Amino acid sequence: MRAIRRGEASASPDEPTEKVRLWALREYPPMPTMGLFHIVRQPIYVAFTLTLWTVPTWTPDQLAIALFLTAYCLVGPLLKEKRFRRRFGQSFVVYENCVPYWLPWPRPLIHRNDLSIYGVSADWWGDKTRWLRTLQNLVPARFAFYDPIVGDWRGKAVLDLGCGGGFMAEALSKRGAKVTGADPSEAAITAARRHAEANALEIDYYVASGESLPFANDVFDIVVCVDVLEHVEDLKRVLFEVRRVLRPNGLFLFDTINRTRLASFLLVTIGENVIRLLPRGTHDPSLFITPKELARKLEAADFKVGPFVGMGPCGLNRRFDFIFGLLPTTAIQYLGQATRRSPPSRSAK
Numbered sequence: 001m002r003a004i005r006r007g008e009a010s011a012s013p014d015e016p017t018e019k020v021r022l023w024a025l026r027e028y029p030p031m032p033t034m035g036l037f038h039i040v041r042q043p044i045y046v047a048f049t050l051t052l053w054t055v056p057t058w059t060p061d062q063l064a065i066a067l068f069l070t071a072y073c074l075v076g077p078l079l080k081e082k083r084f085r086r087r088f089g090q091s092f093v094v095y096e097n098c099v100p101y102w103l104p105w106p107r108p109l110i111h112r113n114d115l116s117i118y119g120v121s122a123d124w125w126g127d128k129t130r131w132l133r134t135l136q137n138l139v140p141a142r143f144a145f146y147d148p149i150v151g152d153w154r155g156k157a158v159l160d161l162g163c164g165g166g167f168m169a170e171a172l173s174k175r176g177a178k179v180t181g182a183d184p185s186e187a188a189i190t191a192a193r194r195h196a197e198a199n200a201l202e203i204d205y206y207v208a209s210g211e212s213l214p215f216a217n218d219v220f221d222i223v224v225c226v227d228v229l230e231h232v233e234d235l236k237r238v239l240f241e242v243r244r245v246l247r248p249n250g251l252f253l254f255d256t257i258n259r260t261r262l263a264s265f266l267l268v269t270i271g272e273n274v275i276r277l278l279p280r281g282t283h284d285p286s287l288f289i290t291p292k293e294l295a296r297k298l299e300a301a302d303f304k305v306g307p308f309v310g311m312g313p314c315g316l317n318r319r320f321d322f323i324f325g326l327l328p329t330t331a332i333q334y335l336g337q338a339t340r341r342s343p344p345s346r347s348a349k
Contacts, residue, residue: 045073112284113231115185124165124191131278133321135227136167141311141324142226143171145335146253149306153177156221159245161210162228166192166203172224173201180220182208210238215245222251229256229294230287239301248342252303255311255335259288263332277322291330303338310334 040046052066084092117131124132150156154176160169163181165188173179173196181203183189189205196203208214210225211234223242232238242252257263264285271277289297291308298305310327311334317323326335 042073042077045077049073111281113287114279114281115231117279117282118164118183118185119187124167124188125195130321132165133319134277135164137317137321138226138311138324139167139171141326142168142255142335144326145309145311146224146337149253149337150222150251157219158222158224159213159215159220161213161223161225161242162231163192163205164188164227166195166205168224168226169203169205170196170199170201173203177222179203180215181205182210182213184209210241213241213245217244218247220245220250221247222253225252225254227255229254229289230283235289236297236301239297239303243301243303243340246340248340250340252298252338252340253335254338255333256294257283257288257333258330259285259290259293260331263288266332291334291336294336298338302341304341306337306339308334308336 049070052069055062055066058066081092123129127133147153153172156177158172158177158179160166160172160179160181163169163183164185166181169179169181169192181189181192182205183192184207186207189207192203193205196205206214210228210232223246225242229235229238246252257267267278268283268285272280272282295305295308308330310330310332311324312327312329312332313322314325314327315323
């Protein structure tokens with residue numbers, strides 16, 4: 001028998017080692033969550049840091065070394081975990097959310113892209129919920145971009161896709177459009193119907209998702225889709241459904257969130273985790289989409305893509321709620337337009 005050289009696996013090809021198996025599966029290996037791991041994810045670094053500071057007397061060079069090593073123990077593991085996150089993906093994120101890094105309490109697992117808030121917020125028009133007031137404050141900024149494109153809304157058949165409680169739908173109806181609203185949340189649709197009836201507005205509402213619209217082909221002049229594209233499960237399918245229900249040369253008007261560090265920091269870190277403008281987990285930054293990516297997907301769905309314009313917070317009102325307007329940058333949110341091509345090209349067949 002030949003000797004096993006240094007670095008070679010001792011197991012046979014039919015019985016891969018545990019390390020090889022984990023590498024192949026790209027799964028984060030099981031880690032303890034009890035004992036010291038219950039209060040800190042890096043107990044070895046913590047123990048080493050505490051040991052450093054048990055010296056009874058210090059010389060200047062010892063103090064400098066202790067400060068340097070303490071800083072390393074605080075920051076160094078983050079670099080290691082960055083590699084883990086890139087290599088093991090969601091399996092490491094799950095562990096990361098269960099065990100804290102330094103703070104002495106476990107963090108609850110956050111389910112990203114959690115759209116349950118749209119179902120439990122029955123009081124859409126009650127003016128008591130801050131994040132719903134924020135959605136209402138977005139309406140004027142959107143129409144500042146849409147109105148010059150459309151011109152006269154009167155008589156146009158408009159689908160408000162992802163209408164929620166009806167903020168955009170009612171604004172469209174008051175502009176004279178024949179509005180249809182669709183949203184997967186039954187509670188939101190109920191609230192929208194109730195408010196439209198109370199205000200004598202003729203709006204047809206349907207419980208439906210963007211991936212499967214219950215409408216015939218070529219029935220709408222315009223599809224408006226706001227606060228939706230960054231939440232859908234199958235963006236390609238949604239875009240093809242939008243194209244299907246649009247008439248030839250029909251307009252697709254939308255907004256969404258750019259996938260940038262600035263957008264993630266402002267909307268998720270600050271908006272959800274710090275000031276709690278939205279419930280934690282509302283957005284998943286991985287679902288944000290850049291203008292170039294969205295333009296490619298729209299072209300693939302046989303749309304002619306128009307210009308994109310930035311949108312974002314530009315001040316506060318008397319209730320200290322954000323108000324929004326058009327911005328010279330698309331780094332946070334952006335609005336856009338696209339036109340269904342006619343006749344269809346081969347890419348849409």
